[in-house]
């Protein structure tokens with residue numbers, strides 16, 4: 746499946762209910778052309794305020810996603826979002842809090858949230874540019 750912003754929005758809404766108790770406000774969604782970065786969460790924080798703003802989740806259109814791999818990538822980004830939103834871990838991207846939450850969700854829901862994923866197993870989108878796999882490091 747090649748993602749669109751609409752597909753990411755649909756999946757986000759579904760997983761927000763299934764895995765996050767519907768706690769996360771809908772962010773903006775965007776598309777990445779990267780083969781290295783499968784997903785990316787970003788947000789801004791107003792100085793002196795606790796509230797985060799301009800939250801955004803980007804997912805790569807480089808791959809023709811398998812349903813489960815896509816789910817794990819989106820939920821991975823949602824874990825970053827959740828930790829930021831609740832100020833559990835504002836600084837470290839894959840710190841203790843991330844690992845603890847990923848482990849708990851993997852056990853509870855049978856997910857496979859990992860710090861990094863091996864993109865060599867992923868199917869390239871038909872119109873994705875050809876790159877040398879030598880450079881295809883992986884990143885979650």
Ligand SMILES: [Zn+2]
Pocket residue numbers: 821825838839860885
């Ligand atoms: Zn991450």
